[in-house]
Amino acid sequence: MSDRLLTRLSFAFVISVAMLSGWMCPQNAMAVDPDPVDSVAADSSGSGWSGSDSAVDVPVSFELDIQPILAAHGCNAGACHGKQRGQNGFQLSLLGFDSDFDYNALVHQSRGRRLSVLAPESSLLIQKATAELPHGGGRKIEPHSKSFTKLASWIRQGAPRRLNDEPRLESVKLAETEFSLSPSAEAQLSVTAHYSDGTEREVTELTGYLSNDATVVAVDEQGRLKAGPIPGETAVMARYMNVICVANVSIPRTEKLPSDFYAQQPRRNFVDALVYEKLAQIQVQVSQPAPEHVFMRRAYTDIIGRLPSPEEARQFLDSDAADKKAQLIDRLLQQPEYVDHWANQWADLLRPNPYRVGIKAVLNYDNWIRQQFRDNVSYDEFARRLITAKGSTWHNGAATLYRDRRSPDEIATLMSQLFLGVRLECAKCHHHPFEKWSQHDFYSFAAYFGKIGRKGTGLSPPISGSEEIMFVSNKGEVRHPVTDEVLAPQPLFGSAEVADRTDPREALAEWMTSPDNEYFAQVQVNRVWAQLMGRGIVDPVDDLRSTNPPSNAKLLGELAKHFQETHYDQKALIKTIALSQVYGLSSVPNETNQGDRLNYSRHYRHRLRAEVLLDSVALVTETADSFSALAPGSRANQVWTHRIDSVFLDTFGRPDENKDPPCERVSDSSVTQTLHLMNSRQLDNRVRSDAGRAARLAKSDKTSAEVVQELYLAMFSRRPTAEENVYAEQLLNAAGDNRRAVIEDLMWAMINSPEFIIQN
Structure with missing residues (x-):
């Protein structure tokens, strides 16, 4: 062998060793400019890339060819190299949202040892992916598959960052x-x-x-x-x-319904027509209408958050009026309990942590929320007042929102979820994995809150008792966390120009409440629908996205349109839903709709809200609650901070005040709840109170039949069946001097029954 040939072989060996050891970076060996915007020469067509996969010699694009391979095989997934700190020293952006970062990780990091242009198939990237070398993720790519060939071609071509005239x-x-x-x-x-x-x-x-x-x-x-x-x-x-x-x-069900089944069903308004249309498509039959007492109890607990009294129940059940349901809904919407019930639900979404913002600020905030419902402020005005809130937390309760949420990114996350039903939290760190929102979208939206200024001593948990004043500053900016670019305020879609406004939030409020912004009406309509029907058309109710589509898109759209046409009047929306035929359906399934949990072919049973259940206990036992920091006789729906102790409310799912709003309640029943109802000394004392219903009935001159009827009307909003009446009367007639004890035992058993706890 000649000396010249030996020299060439030795040089090739040295180069290969240097490449594999990382001593020589591949961009130097490949004669590739280390600038991450390199490109390769265009082919004869003038473009460096082809949409065809047919030829291996076609120039390969990093973004259009290589990153899709990494994503398809899970390399940049959250459980692998896409996690926050990567895996075994190798990190990629989650699902490939940052192409520059990924290119740098593959080509430049670790001294370039992941790629070998002289022997592409021996590159660490390919050897690991094919499990030729030990790989914690196992084999991701089969040798000599399309993905294998594409990766090898890209490396052989010099691993370019971009091609000439590369499309998007x-x-x-x-x-x-x-x-x-x-x-x-x-x-x-x-x-x-x-x-x-x-x-x-x-x-x-x-x-x-x-x-x-x-x-x-x-x-x-x-x-x-x-x-x-x-x-x-x-x-x-x-x-x-x-x-x-x-x-x-x-x-759909394979067994077909009669073709005219839904043509014969009663229709009270557009809600029924749209629900029926969907049910006809999947060949599911609606349940029978609910009994009158079930409808009445449902309407009371849904609209004003309490049970009807025995007198109110008798009045409705004995009425022969053809429009008595409409009369009932109108009357309930005018009751003072309506304010506390619906304000309490919004307080869940807005209530700040009292240990952070101070107890006085929380009280003012709660009073402000309730006043909006007393004044029946339209939903769009309610939103505008919150979005643009400023002033003292001791004089304008809405300003407390900005005392609790202090950075633009925190405020953006809350506002988008509350008023758009868009969960932007993921886009704070990377491109949203289930939506179209990017980091640029997130921080441009957050920029609307960049000029919020604060005067005062700030927060001092766990007391934070001072006053703070929110104002619009003449300075303040939001920067992109990766590029450090100062971002101008921009909405998630459409246009909301700040122009000459001193407060950018005013432009945001106009855009957000505009009729052109379908998200605004849809998320609130969905919340109200979920409260009345047991499940949102979109579930979770504040997660509107293409990958979580509504179960009935037409229904959601028409309800939102109706909401806009009634000038965002929540009472009008509630009335429309409550008077529909589907709201009044029984929760008892038939043979066709037993598995339906999406399309409202029946009413969906659910446990009463914690405050509603506690107020119901107070009503049926005729014993008032006593809460600290509230006037005697106050209802659970009037509790204004979760720092007010209540084992009952905590047991039945009120949110933890230390969690971030929007607070999500746990609606599931639990063994703890059952044990509490059975063993609570406080509940037992209320049933046996000398000032309670049991004691009053025992001392009255009511007959056993009259006592039994009052108990059933109070507890279940209905009269007893013949069997129930005979059994309970026999117990009372045989009680003698123990009449009160028998009444107490009956009440305790009824409170512990599913009919009392569950809304049917």
Whole structure:
């Protein structure tokens, strides 16, 4: 062998060793400019990239080819290298939202040892992905697969950051977005990516999929849908890079309803027509109308947060008026309890931590919220007053919002969720994994709150007793956390120009409450619907996004339109829903709707809200509650801070005051709640109180039949059945001098019954 040949072989060996050890960076070995905006020469067509996958020698794009491979195989997922600190020293941006960061991590970090241009298949990136070298994530890419070949081609071409005239990914579309499948049937999703130069590419194999309910419809890694064995419906998300599209999949019942079934059903307003239309599509039959006493009890607890008294129950049940339900709803909407019941629900969303902002500020805030409901302030005006609040926390309770939330990013997260139903929290750190919102979107939205100034001593937990004044400063900015760019205030979509306004929040309030902003009306309509119907059209109620579609989009849209047309009058909205036929349906299922939890073919049972249940106990036992920091006889719905102790309210799910609003209550029943009702000394004392209902009835000259009827009207808002009447009368007639003890035992048993605790 000649000396010259030996020299060449030795030089090649040294270069290879240097590349693998990281001594020589690949960009130097590849003669590639280390600037992360390198490009390769364009091909004969004038472009450096082709949407076709057919040829390995076609220039490969990092953003359009390599990042989709990493995303499709889970390399940049939250459980792998996309987590906050990466995995084993190698970090990628979550789901590829930051291309520059990912390129730098692959090509420049660790002295470039992850890539080998002289031997692409031996690159650490490929060796790990194919499990040729030990890899905690196992084998992600099969050797010599399309993904393998594409990665190797990119490395061989010099691992460029960009190509000449490289197009942008503009949209991703499903060939079909609506599927109706038979039980256990299968179907294939087909996904196409569209680019700024007019090209398109079939990307089904590189798309990630997620079913909102895999028990109804499952989806595999190739986009193959598999229907479950029972009727139902769900949404399936398809994500290609940071672009998302959604397919709605339903499994109707195979047994058909009579074609004229819904044509014969009563319709009270547009709500019924839209619910019936959806139910007809999935071949589900509505339950029978609820008995009158069930409707009455439902309306009382939903609208004013208490049970009807025995006298009120008799009046409704004995009325022969054709419009008595409408009369009842009108009367309830005028009751003072309406204010406390609905203000209490909004206080959950707005109530700050008293240990942070001070107890006086919390009291003023709570009073402000209740006053808005007393004045029946329209919802859009209510929102504007909160968004633009300023002044002293001791004089304008709404200003307390900005005492609790002190940085623009905190305020942006709260405001978007409250008034738009958009959960922006994820976009604070990275591109939202289930939506279109980016970090730029988040911090541009937060910039509307950049000029909020504060005068005072600030916070001093756990006391924070001082006054603080909110004002609009002439300075203040919000910067992008990655680029450090100062961002101008921008809404999430559309336009909300600040122009010459001294307070940017005024422009935001106008944009947010504009009729063109469909999110604003929809999120509040959805909240009210959920309170009255047991489940939101979108669930969770404040999570409106394409990957969490409404169960009835037409219904949500028409309710929002109605809300706008009535000038955002919540009472008008409540009345429309409460007078619909579907609101008055029974919760008892039939053979067709036993599995329905989305389409309101029946009323959905749920436990009474903690405050409603406690006020109901006070009403039926005729014993007043006693809360610290409240006047004697105050109701649970009037409690203005969770620092007021109540074991009962805590047991039945009122939020922890130390958690961030919006506070989400736990609506599920628990063993603790059952044990509390059975064993609480306070509850037992109320039943046995000398000033309570049991003692009064025992001392009265009422007959056993009259006592039994009053108990059932008070507890269940109905008269006893014949069997119940005979049994209870026998107990009372045989009691003799123990009449009071028997009444107390009956009351205790009725309070512990599901009929008392659950709204049917």
